[in-house]
Each structure stands twice: as structure tokens, then as C-alpha cells.
Amino acid sequence: MGDREEFAKGYLKGFEDALNEVWSEVLSMGSRAYSPQELQILARTRKSMIPQSLAMKRMELQKSLGVTLSQPGKQDAPEIVLTPGATILVREERPDKAFHIFTSIIAGGRRGLSVTRMDPSRIIGRYGLDARDISFIWLTKIERDEVVQDGRRYAIMNGLSGLASEIRSFYGKGKENAVVLEGMEYLITQNDFRSVLRFIQMVNEQAEYSGGYFILSVDRQSVDEKDYRLLEKEMAFVV
Numbered sequence: 623m624g625d626r627e628e629f630a631k632g633y634l635k636g637f638e639d640a641l642n643e644v645w646s647e648v649l650s651m652g653s654r655a656y657s658p659q660e661l662q663i664l665a666r667t668r669k670s671m672i673p674q675s676l677a678m679k680r681m682e683l684q685k686s687l688g689v690t691l692s693q694p695g696k697q698d699a700p701e702i703v704l705t706p707g708a709t710i711l712v713r714e715e716r717p718d719k720a721f722h723i724f725t726s727i728i729a730g731g732r733r734g735l736s737v738t739r740m741d742p743s744r745i746i747g748r749y750g751l752d753a754r755d756i757s758f759i760w761l762t763k764i765e766r767d768e769v770v771q772d773g774r775r776y777a778i779m780n781g782l783s784g785l786a787s788e789i790r791s792f793y794g795k796g797k798e799n800a801v802v803l804e805g806m807e808y809l810i811t812q813n814d815f816r817s818v819l820r821f822i823q824m825v826n827e828q829a830e831y832s833g834g835y836f837i838l839s840v841d842r843q844s845v846d847e848k849d850y851r852l853l854e855k856e857m858a859f860v861v
Contacts, residue, residue, distance in 0.1 A: 704859075706798050706833035709826045711857035713842045717804035719861065720839035721749045724802040727835050728755060732800055735792045737761065737785065739805030742776045759788060761805045782813055782821045789825055793832040800835040801825065807844045815849045819856070826856055 704710070704727070712720040717738075728734040734756040738745050742758040745751065758776045760769065769776050779785050793799055803825075809818045822838065829836040838857065842850055854860055 704835060706835070707830040708859060709829055709836045709857045710838065710859040710861060711854060712837060712839045712861055714839060715841050715843075717802075717839035720802055720804060720837045721745070721751075723837050724800055725749060725751065727798075727800045727837075732798050733757075733792075733796060735759070735789065735799070735801045737789070737801065737803040737805065739808045743774070746774075757792065759785065761808055780812060782809070782817055786821055786824055790828050793828045793834050797833040798835070799832065800837070801829065802837040802839070804839040806838065806840045810845070815846070819849075819852060822853065822856055 704723075710720075710723060712723070714720065721736075724734060724736070735758075736742065736745060736751075736756055737759045739761045742760055745758070758774075759779050760776045761780065762778060763780055764778050769778060777788065779788065789801055792801065806818070809821070825836050828834070840850070840853065845853070
């Protein structure tokens with residue numbers, strides 16, 4: 623069999639796999655009773671995740687084959703190839719990019735933990751997350767240990783010590799687990815920046831030690847410039 627025929631078969635197989643994955647995702651979305659507007663948001667989110675998904679797939683292939691794969695074409699934005707132990711600071715007003723990175727990491731069957739200031743049910747709907755694969759910690763002062771919505775249980779936390787303990791335990795459950803945190807500004811107002819910085823340092827160390835991933839979403843305009851610089855120095859990647 624010639625090289626051209628091998629290439630054509632490989633291309634068709636990849637094309638078939640991609641179509642199957644896309645239509646399986648469409649059927650999955652349709653079965654969850656989303657509104658047309660929610661479906662549009664989910665579709666745009668999934669499409670925007672393509673570069674991150676390709677980066678993760680390229681990394682997996684390079685690792686398994688022991689080769690370096692060239693990157694065709696020029697990307698609109700720098701591509702980040704993440705390796706286990708990576709810590710990523712995402713500068714953004716809303717945590718869209720952070721959750722795109724998070725979902726691309728856990729798409730490979732990894733465990734995920736979302737620490738969020740927003741209602742977890744909104745996070746699930748907005749980013750099309752599968753709650754069966756993700757644990758949630760809701761940053762709020764609601765006076766209870768957990769809340770149940772639509773049959774899902776979400777842990778309720780506010781203090782840094784309890785949050786640190788839960789994250790440490792989560793990373794200890796396996797390698798390449800991913801944690802995303804949005805709500806940095808809330809943690810600072812409820813505590814103080816130095817305490818939050820020490821907490822972030824602890825999470826970074828746990829991610830690196832366990833071979834996991836840590837994605838931190840921060841609105842740069844809401845943090846003092848000097849404090850932001852200290853925070854930026856703690857992270858391996860800034861995007």
C-alpha cells in the first residue's frame with residue numbers, strides 16, 4: 623500500500639471520528655432540554671475550545687509516539703501545550719477562557735474540580751459541563767455545608783483553610799486531576815491578599831506535586847497592580 627493510500631485512509635478515519643464525536647455531542651445537548659439560546663452558547667463554547675483540544679491531543683500523541691509534531695499554519699493566538707503540573711493564570715473579566723482550558727483538559731477522562739463564585743448550575747449550563755465528571759465547591763456564605771439542585775450536590779465553602787483541605791484531598795485522588803478557580807476577588811474581600819496568595823501557593827505546589835493542573839481566572843483590573851504582579855510570578859503560564 624502506497625503512502626498516498628495510507629494518508630487517505632488515515633484522513634478518512636479521522637474525518638469519520640470527528641463527525642461521530644460532533645453528532646454525539648449534538649445528540650447529548652438535545653437530550654438535556656436546553657433552550658435554543660443555551661444551545662447556541664454551548665455550540666460557540668465547544669467551537670472555541672478546538673485549539674485547546676488540538677493542543678492536548680497533539681501533546682498526547684507526542685508523548686505516546688515519542689515524536690515532535692509540527693504545527694500547521696499560524697494560530698490566531700499562541701497555543702499553550704500543557705503538561706502535568708501546569709499552573710495557568712488567565713487574565714479575563716469573565717471566566718470563559720479558564721473554563722475552556724479546564725474542559726479541554728478533563729475531556730480526556732481526567733477528574734475535575736470547579737471552585738466558583740457563581741451558582742454551579744449556571745456554570746454547568748453556560749459551559750456545557752457534564753456534572754458527573756466534575757465536583758463543585760460554591761464560594762458563598764450560605765449557612766450550610768452543601769446545597770442540592772436538580773439532584774446534584776455542591777459543597778459550600780468560604781474559609782481558606784477548609785478550601786485548601788478539599789483541594790489537597792482532590793489532588794491526592796489521582797494524577798492529572800484539574801482544578802479551576804474563579805472568584806479570586808471574592809476570596810480577597812473575605813480574607814486579605816496575603817492570605818489568599820499563600821493559599822494560591824499551596825494549590826500550585828499540590829498541582830505540581832501530584833502532576834495535576836490548576837487554572838486560575840482573575841480580572842486584572844480588580845486586583846492591585848503590585849498584588850497582581852506577585853500573583854503572576856507564582857504561575858507557570860499567563861494567558
